[in-house]
Amino acid sequence: MGEKKQYDLVVVGSGPGGYVAAVRAVQLGFKVACVEKAARLGGVCLNVGCIPSKALLDSSEHFIQAKENFSNHGIRFDNLSFDLAVMMARKEKVVADLTDQVEKLLDRHKIDVFHGTARLESPREVAVTVDDGSPKILSAKNILLATGSETVSVPGISIDGDRIVDSTGALSFDAVPEHLVVVGGGYVGLELGSVWRRLGSAVTVVEMLPKIAATMDGRIIRSLERMLRKQGLDFRLETRVSGVTVTNGTVKVAVEGKDGASTLECDRVLVAVGRRPLTRGLNLEAAGVGTDSRTGHVRVNSRYQTDAETVYAIGDLVPGPALAHKASAEGIAAVENMAGKPGEVNYDAIPAVIYTWPEAAAVGITEETAKERRIPYCVGTYPFSGTGRARCMGETDGFVKLICHSKTDRILGVHILGPRAADMIAEGVLAMEFGAGSEDIARTVHGHPTFSEALMEAAQSARKCSIYTS
Structure with a gap:
């Protein structure tokens, strides 16, 4: 099946969990390879998640501060405006700079990087199909799965990447939507809704639960909702989306709430209802790796070992909040466990x-x-x-x-x-x-x-x- 290479550890995924784990493994004396299916390293967080969203949040916050608050400091503008193309280009440069840093970091630690699709062949072998289609077999004493998660859709909504988008699409609009409907009142929906509201969109957030940001403290939630309403976001709570249709560039969102059914007309819809573990194509069964039938999470013990003792999993693949810093901490702990050291994460x-x-x-x-x-x-x-x-x-x-x-x-x-x-x-x-x-x-x-x-x-x-x- 092609060339076979030997490693102490093969990390599948180069996001904040994967690349941090790879570097820590080298520090502990491991020979390491990292497999990444995308052209750039860094995973969802650096490329289409945490970093680009914060870049746009900062840019849009600068604009709204200049528009609404700078005059209180005696700073005045005439004909204040923004250039969305420049804003997007800056976001892309921030992403490129950070992904380049990750590439240099792995290179400095002499970590072999393979760009291609990974598939488990056994508890000690990873098959990598590179762009030219040629297979490589990476043999390792241990394998670390750090493939992250993917967005969850909603029954009745088909994400087309144009009028109906996920969080990735909402980071790259070529124009400010007149009306953006955000399906989901969690972290992603509130953040991206805030970006486009500041830049001039009417934003309606549709949330099935009776509150936004449901995992936060009650007083925080109530105060945050009040502040965001004051900024112009409209919230439809205890409301679910029953269907979405697109006709001649107009999107109609059918919703059902406490007051009955109604229709919201908009030009863009952002679906931000959560994420699920990305295990598709990994061929987990070949290595004897099991998952939770309800959530899809990979089963692991306190050492991050899966059902196969040589295969470990971290980050969004395992239970807990889908947070980049959680994945990084778990990556370090998992590798330290492999090395016979006490590795753990304080989830409290x-x-x-x-x-x-x-x-x-x-x-x-x-x-x-x-x-x-x-x-x-x-x-x-x-x-x-x-x-x-x-x-x-x-x-x-x-x-x-x-x-x-x-x-x-x-x-x-x-x-x-x-x-x-x-x-x-x-x-x-x-x-x-x-x-x-x-x-x-x-x-x-x-x-x-x-x-x-x-x-x-x-x-x-x-x-x-x-x-x-x-």
Whole structure:
């Protein structure tokens, strides 16, 4: 079947889980190969996910700030406009620069990269079909599956890549939609809906559940929805899409909600209802790798081994949130386990972020979860309007909410809605990783004036000792 090469580890997939694992394996003395079916390394995250979406979010946020808020700082514009083509080109350059860095990283670590489609032949062999059709057999002591996930569609909606798109298509519109209907009120829908709303689209978000961003803390959800409505997003909650038709460039979306059936007319539809593990074509059965019949996730143990002990799986292929940083952490842990070292991931300390503006970020459990589990807890909150830095920037919306155990003081969750929440949450993650209590954050001196002071104040509030609370 062609040329056969020997490796200690073959990584299938070069996303944030795969390429990080490959580099860590080299550091541990492994001879490593990485297989990637796409022309560029980096996986979904770098090419059509995390990175391009954040590039557009930043560009569109700069525009809306200049349009609506700069005048408050005495900065005025005449005939303010934007060039969508330049904005898209900048996004592509950001992606190209980062994927090039990944390529150089793997090259520097002498990792053999094969661009082609991977298929398991056995628990120790991966067949790679390259572009010219010639097969290669990669033999390895261990195999790591890191192929990520793919978008989920909705019955009655056929994604055509033109008028009806998934998240990849919504990153590359050649014109601003007059009306964009977003099916799904999760992270992706809210972020991409925000991009196009800022650039002038009417945006309607259709969500089956009674709330957006359902995994977030209840107070965060309610406040975020209110802020996004104020920005112009329209939400149709407890509403499902029953069908979509396209006629002469006009898209009609049939929806059914609490008030009955109706039709939304628009020119673009974004389907953003979630993702599923991408295992198609991997030939898992040939290696004895099993999956969950309900979710499609690959079954793994605490060491990330599948049913076949030489085959490991990480990232979106296994249970847990579909987050790039989760995949990276699992990739490192899996490789360390292969090397006989103790590798694990603390799933209680994995942050989640929604990159709207203001940003929403969280780590640990929500107040609702604490109630469900009957955990005795205390809550401390503090608004950004009370911090000097937020006042100086004119970014006073939002708050910090800290949940701690009422008997031990150990921090159970940190939830932030506001400016720079994506960066601020790191302090909460570190605190939880080290088993800190609210007193530890409350007694830590924070720079003044900074946004992070709000976290310190929330921690003090949780201990009933804030100088600003009675």
